[in-house]
Amino acid sequence: MLGGSEPELGKTNLLPAESELELRLGLSLGGGAWRERGRILTAKDFPSVGSKRAADSSSHHGPSPPRSSQVVGWPPVGSHRMNSLANKQAMKAEQGEEEGKKKAMKEDDGPKDVSVKMNVQGSGFVKVNKDGVGIGRKVDMRAHSSYQNLAQTLEEMFFGMTGATSMEKVKPLRLLDGSSEFVLTYEDKEGDWMLVGDVPWRMFITSVKRLRIMGTSEASGLATRHQEQKERQRNNPVKLLFKS
């Protein structure tokens, strides 16, 4: 994948040419129509790569040593334990919000305030909303190592097992295999809504700003809109991979 004329990976984070990426992703989808087998690509398709040097410093001996919150795999706490902590912190933050905000908080207003409070530099927490559920949750992206992992956490959060906020009885979401009526989408740094699973996990966690569990009918509209935005995103290798 690394051609002689292409910049090396690592410091600059450039990715291989779009066309190569598209071809590879297309193959892995298996070609079914999205509605029937709308499989969101999982870690199997994009092997998650954990380690990367702190994005802003070329060497840890540079003038500003990495903060604990910016370094992958640090502090060395087992991922199982981290996931458990992350869920609790998200729940606590959620309860804090409920106490602090008025009842009539629109979904769209929420994230702005929340991101000021929780999404400080280096924080991995992003807000998650599910269509039909009034209260959103928060999830720590850094505490997850793959799409599978993330989907599992989200399914637990919104499945209503611990039940503080989700009152409705819902079926298991199965967000990543397309068998449910919901799809997982995210808003990236540029404000566009994308389908989760398009890009390598490592890239995803640096660009995701918030998550939304969307009904499938709405999501197909997302596809059409995104196709139009494709031209604006020459260097952005993210692609939507389903047919509308």
Add this chain to the structure above:
Amino acid sequence: MNRAIKSRLSTSEMNYFPDEVIEHIFDFIASHRDRNSISLVNKSWHKIERYSRHQVFIGNCYAISPERLIRRFPCLRSLTLKGKPHFADFNLVPHEWGGFLHPWIDALAKGRVGLEELRLKRMVVSDESLELLSRSFVSFKSLVLVSCDGFTTDGLASVAANCRHLRELDLQENEIDDHRGQWLNCFPDTCTTLVSLNFACLKGETNLAALERLVARSPNLKSLKVNRAVPLEALTRLMSCAPQLVDLGVGCYENEPEPESFAKLMAAIKKCTLLRSLSGFSEVAPVCLTAFYPICENLTSLNLSYAAELQGNHLIEFVQFCKRVQRLWILDSIGDKGLEIVASSCKELQELRVFPSDPHDEEDNNTAVTEVGLVAISAGCPKLHSILYFCKQMTNEALITVARNCPNFIRFRLCILEPNKPDPITSQSLDEGFGAIVQACKGLRRLSVSGLLTDKVFLYIGMYAEQLEMLSIAFAGDTDKGMLYVLNGCKKLRKLEIRDSPFGNAALLADVGKYETMRSLWMSSCEVTLGGCKRLARNAPWLNVEIINENESGRMERNEEDEREKVDRLYLYRTVVGTRRDAPPCVTIL
């Protein structure tokens, strides 16, 4: 068992004994290292030892093949296998790197090995493997899975259904896809042999009725650890029909238990007079911990490290009465003050682990622990030999005091949360502090260092840490000399793992033979280059030198590699079976 083995004449008197006698003597030698040693004495002993070996420990599943294992130890009954390197716990190893269980089960089944026990750590386990396991080994008794992934509750259902003599099913911190099915129902009514059942890591719902029936028909059940889907009333019923429990992991408690429910729980707990070990509490209202007061004086092991709901004062109130506790795992919300109380109350303490409740310092509260807590513990607990301590800061003076108070450390793992942090009082590196630890603790086998450290700390480690077997280094050192001090000095070193430290090719290549005496070396975000790794691989064909690429999309194209390019992650290990064939595209084996 009668064997017509002609032993060769030798000067050793013991060879005049019949083999059965020698075998009987070997039965008393349990440690696998000792058994490895006696198998090297002579051919006769090697043969006797082979056939009498029932337990085998394999620290790296790629160091040997299942076929060779079975050829050498045909009477194998208990197997321990470890897969991914340790840093996989921190998401530094790609998910699909390797460590697959299936080839092992396949070979063991084909070889008709009478497998009874299987212990796995960081392996990729599939439902198919579990199904095959459950059908292939009639006497299978014990399955322990630690930090594994790749399977679902369907795999557990096979084990439950088919392993007629199952005694132990212990799932620790695995990533299991919970299909919320009925795996607990799959234990047949005839299954009454369970001694240990731990499914605390399962995230889905649990069939409470099936669980209660299972516990009720398991009179030998000593250890039960449930997941968070088991609420207070269910726990009460479970404890009522299993008052013989020695080890209990509790699930989820409601925030405000009814007084009646709470009273019933307390009554059930009081009857569990044999209870010695308590864990779980992952969603617990503080008041519920108080239900365990009646038995807390009996506890020898207490793990509250998942109890993020409990505030420091709740923890302190409980732990101070656990006067017999030997093993304590707790969150840093206990604070330095709390640790001082532990130090004055828990005189039997041998192992302490203090985990961070806020690893990324997001909540801006100041309850994390510092050097004060560690010094207090070292002063108050004379039997302490094992510590894992996550803290905000550490001083040289404190470490020197700790070393003086506790020369008996076997394991010393200190993690200062902020990388490169110096001694806050003197602004110096922590070389002297860690130096004091390795100098005083002559039996130290495992060490993790952190904070601001120069090459000097490694000079000390190389000089003094004679028994050191495992060393973990992060954000430390200045030059290749640091790594060289360790490689040259620590004769018993088996595992070395390094991240984000400026060690390069000179250190890597200085003594290639050293790696034959070690299990493995991990280096990530260091200064080693592709060229250096290639040279190493050429000079040491008995090593697997694996490069894990940042570029996820595929192997490096050979004609476009730049040998001066730094390697992101290097993992090398000795092996007798050469290059493995199951590596994913992101791994290049040189």
